[in-house]
Amino acid sequence: MNKISAGDVLPELTVTLRREDLVRYAGASGDFNPIHWSDRMAAALGLPGVIAHGMLTMASAVRVVTDWLDDPADLVEYGVRFTKPVVVPDDDAGAEVVFSATAAKVADGLAEFDITALFAGEKVLGRARAVVRVP
Template sequence: MIQAGTELPPLTVTLRRENLVRYAGASGDFNPIHWSDRMAAALGLPGVIAHGMLTMASAVRVVTDWIADPADLVEYGVRFTKPVVVPDDDKGATVTFSAKVDKVTKVDQGGLAEIDITAVAGEEKVLGRARAVVRVR
């Protein structure tokens, strides 16, 4: 039974430059800020940054890994607050995702649970108002 206050198991993801290259190929987003230190610096960025949608997709895994059926995810949204800087080394950038059920509402024979997600890279939150809504059976 899903209840308000339930904490989901955390998820840690490491993003390396190779992940950015693969994501660029899959998404078609070849913006040089995702692979060129020179271009990222020219735009005032602290370094090459992960694609926002890659960070967003990684974040929702904390929920889809927890629910019985990923198809029960009915809504998801985030605000991007800080970029995830991915250094050109073997360590990459580590992002830790945690989540907590905020509220559960009854709807007909089931219900909906609203889950708040926190994404932290280094010491900084990189997503704001990250929230998933899942079907409760």
């Protein structure tokens, strides 16, 4: 891990979510809600299509910070608000989500990062913030 100062920006992370990722996540999490695999059910509920699990999006987002850390166990706090869904098409391209993180505050051995998650140019997470231990 390198030295970090308030205002520093970590390298962007781009994650592509495909339908098979949703199936794997459903198996791991036990969340088999049909909005995560059935276009028909998603449409019946007024969604624009099958959507990624919110917790999968959240977990993907924090990687922009944990990939930078020497030890992911240095993550001490993390939270987000879900603002828009990530719609995952039934094709090979999937849905590309771009994550970035900026150090908002560094003090007393902790760094607070504001995380941005963009899908199709729109923020899909609000108030995404990670706090990590730093040297």
